[in-house]
Amino acid sequence: xxxxxxxxxxxxxxxxxxxxxxxxxxxxxxxxxxxxxxxxxxxxxxxxxxxxxxxxxxxxxxxxxxxxxxxxxxxxxxxxxxxxxxxxxxxxxxxxxxxx
Amino acid sequence: xxxxxxxxxxxxxxxxxxxxxxxxxxxxxxxxxxxxxxxxxxxxxxxxxxxxxxxxxxxxxxxxxxxxxxxxxxxxxxxxxxxxxxxxxxxxxxxxxxxxxxxxxxxxxxxxxxxxxxxxxxxxxxxxxxxxxxxxxxxxxxxxxxxxxxxxxxxxxxxxxxxxxxxxxxxxxxxxxxxxxxxxxxxxxxxxxxxxxxxxxxxxxxxxxxxxxxxxxxxxxxxxxxxxxxxxxxxxxxxxxxxxxxxxxxxxxxxxxxxxxxxxxxxxxxxxxxxxxxxxxxxxxxxxxxxxxxxxxxxxxxxxxxxxxxxxxxxxxxxxxxxxxxxxxxxxxxxxxxxxxxxxxxxxxxxxxxxxxxxxxxxxxxxxxxxxxxxxxxxxxxxxxxxxxxxxxxxxxxxxxxxxxxxxxxxxxxxxxxxxxxxxxxxxxxxxxxxxxxxxxxxxxxxxxxxxxxxxxxxxxxxxxxxxxxxxxxxxxxx
Numbered sequence: 001x002x003x004x005x006x007x008x009x010x011x012x013x014x015x016x017x018x019x020x021x022x023x024x025x026x027x028x029x030x031x032x033x034x035x036x037x038x039x040x041x042x043x044x045x046x047x048x049x050x051x052x053x054x055x056x057x058x059x060x061x062x063x064x065x066x067x068x069x070x071x072x073x074x075x076x077x078x079x080x081x082x083x084x085x086x087x088x089x090x091x092x093x094x095x096x097x098x099x100x
Numbered sequence: 101x102x103x104x105x106x107x108x109x110x111x112x113x114x115x116x117x118x119x120x121x122x123x124x125x126x127x128x129x130x131x132x133x134x135x136x137x138x139x140x141x142x143x144x145x146x147x148x149x150x151x152x153x154x155x156x157x158x159x160x161x162x163x164x165x166x167x168x169x170x171x172x173x174x175x176x177x178x179x180x181x182x183x184x185x186x187x188x189x190x191x192x193x194x195x196x197x198x199x200x201x202x203x204x205x206x207x208x209x210x211x212x213x214x215x216x217x218x219x220x221x222x223x224x225x226x227x228x229x230x231x232x233x234x235x236x237x238x239x240x241x242x243x244x245x246x247x248x249x250x251x252x253x254x255x256x257x258x259x260x261x262x263x264x265x266x267x268x269x270x271x272x273x274x275x276x277x278x279x280x281x282x283x284x285x286x287x288x289x290x291x292x293x294x295x296x297x298x299x300x301x302x303x304x305x306x307x308x309x310x311x312x313x314x315x316x317x318x319x320x321x322x323x324x325x326x327x328x329x330x331x332x333x334x335x336x337x338x339x340x341x342x343x344x345x346x347x348x349x350x351x352x353x354x355x356x357x358x359x360x361x362x363x364x365x366x367x368x369x370x371x372x373x374x375x376x377x378x379x380x381x382x383x384x385x386x387x388x389x390x391x392x393x394x395x396x397x398x399x400x401x402x403x404x405x406x407x408x409x410x411x412x413x414x415x416x417x418x419x420x421x422x423x424x425x426x427x428x429x430x431x432x433x434x435x436x437x438x439x440x441x442x443x444x445x446x447x448x449x450x451x452x453x454x455x456x457x458x459x460x461x462x463x464x465x466x467x468x469x470x471x472x473x474x475x476x477x478x479x480x481x482x483x484x485x486x487x488x489x490x491x492x493x494x495x496x497x498x499x500x501x502x503x504x505x506x507x508x509x510x511x512x513x514x515x516x517x518x519x520x521x522x523x524x525x526x527x528x529x530x531x532x533x534x535x536x537x538x539x540x541x542x543x544x545x546x547x548x549x550x551x552x553x554x555x556x557x558x559x560x561x562x563x564x565x566x567x568x569x570x571x572x573x574x575x576x577x578x579x
Contacts, residue, residue: 015461018446051477055294055533079201085431
């Protein structure tokens, strides 16, 4: 077994994901099977291989780091707040964060 | 009245005043009304926005002004692409009533080109799936056989085009989500190179893999839509500065003498014999057209699924952290902030999305990062090298799109790993960042479409489309 119940509880905690008992066990079983399958990557010797974090070579990608630092108008706050579950313009309201 | 509309057909009918853009739009809404209750391809319709755009086109025609490239062309858009003023759910309960305040760049460009956005199409939740059964709003049915899945995750877009409910559609492809449903529904479907089409406004699943691309009823129309949506966008730093060729002009060039790589690894066990027979008949067409078929090896193909499900889930676990009940979408109230996050996400996400968030979080977590995520990135580099090595020898690579035709609804939904393995021929190109297209290549069991997949070198979309067009013109769909 690659992943046990404790691992699942820890990961769900990290992901801020409420999982029921049945989900914990079902996903554990399925993910265990997937991790077992993923284990086949260990057949490959990857020492000396540079990890590939992005697709585009430097000469293909846009020169994002070189663009001019311009101020552009943006007046979307009202539209954005309209989508919030509990807006209090110009803020998003959330349950109490700091206990006193 | 024409029933099978193409982009050229729309233009001719409009300029010859056989139909107005407004009438054409209504005609498509009538088709949708008649067929969608059964297919469930559309999740939302946008008649108001569509009619406004149609009136703009009709005004241009009345004034004898030049028409933009896609004037009056009715288009469907996958529900993971942001559309201003049109509900965009990503097939998820967590975004049930979400209305984007802006258009994705691809949508802005379609709009400027005169296309008419009919509405949003059903898909697997956050584009995670290969059958469209993971939508919170119900499965989509395959128009070719309604007891079958349309493929996924862009199943609604593929089904809409195949059933004649839109002339073209946008989908997104992360591991095969355009090409595989294109194959299952029997329509040409392509993803450009990573960086070819701006991802701005595409609601992220796995940012190093996600791509927007077109479905249409012909390769020529696929090329036309790609030409409109492709190109540099300052809003997406990964969009390329490379110029956009005139794809429609390029595709008619002869293919004689081109070298096509046929990788042995894509014809192994697990492939449906009937599919194999069709693909071999398809390869015969290329031989007849004067292409040279070259046996090649892509030795890391067998590791692609494992690599993909590490990288895609890791990126997803990070991207989907934004659904926290604060700024948009669902909130499940609770007395503390953390409990609100957990409950909102637990209630809002569906089964497959939760499974992938957990897996992605796990492979990124302390103690497992090197063994899984870093290992995955290294194998990804080897898979990309397979493609580079191949393109040093051949002009394009030809494979099946999927090892099997469309399966029955419910047939695979209980076993996630079996579902993942269906993506075996498509995830490779996703990881490498190369362009890929699926073109219809006959039918099996008398009704189930098969797709032939062509991979091109990075930013060699024109050559890839040229091969797809030649195949289609030579009768590829009827082999």
